[in-house]
Amino acid sequence: MVTSGFAKWARVGAVALLPVLEVAPAAAGDTAPLPRADGYAAPRQEMVRVIEAIAGYAPLSPGRRALSPDVLDVMAEVPRHAFVPEALRDRAYDDRPLPIGYGQTISQPYIVALMTDLLEVDGDDVVLEIGTGSGYQAAVLAPLVKHVYTIEIVPPLADRAKGRLAAAGYANVTTRTGDGYYGWPAHAPFDGIVVTAASSHIPPPLVAQLRPGARMVIPVGAPFLVQHLVLVEKDLDGKVTTRLMLPVAFVPLTGGH
């Protein structure tokens, strides 16, 4: 079958456009004991090793040389296999995006770790995610913050993620179906905002809902072309600065705006 470049691109959603890295397999006895005994502990730990290796040569939060240990611990804990279609569970811990239906993808684990790290959240924070998708990014944020609000525009994906997050015990995540471009004013301002679909511009309503001193991470660029992961910082005086982090490919932010 001939696949057009467009279709190929559409299938790679939410991935960092970095050279592929060869990571040597872990030596015997190299793996720390793991708290979650669900049959996936070893591949999940391997996934964390790959994430750490990529972080060794890819851009990180300004002034940082490694991903936060808290973020890596959460990546080693959250059951990604519970957020992918059953038929793809064996590949759940590969460092790549996977299809979740409705033309959407669960992001590459490295990208989830990086976006979480860039937010620099702490345990008192209330954060907003745009693009719930599978619910995995929300599950990664949940143990690191006080509350996660997350908005998904495709109703069946929102319903499924809500069920999965509840079943997996993530009690501090609230989901909603809707167009995330406009944020969630009732719970603003947010201590961090993460947008997991690519927008042609940084949505002004989201900037308005960012607390002074907080960060937003968002892929910006044209759909199906190279986009950039952008770190948006609002300082304590309300001044907004942006920083291009790295080239990425995300599914587009849709909706009527």
Ligand code: SAH
């Ligand atoms: N964070 C997700 C990745 C999902 S891919 C995960 O961890 O699995 C991006 C998601 O954004 C898709 O599910 C898509 O339907 C959703 N989306 C696209 N435009 C949106 C919008 N305007 N508002 C809310 N969600 C949107």
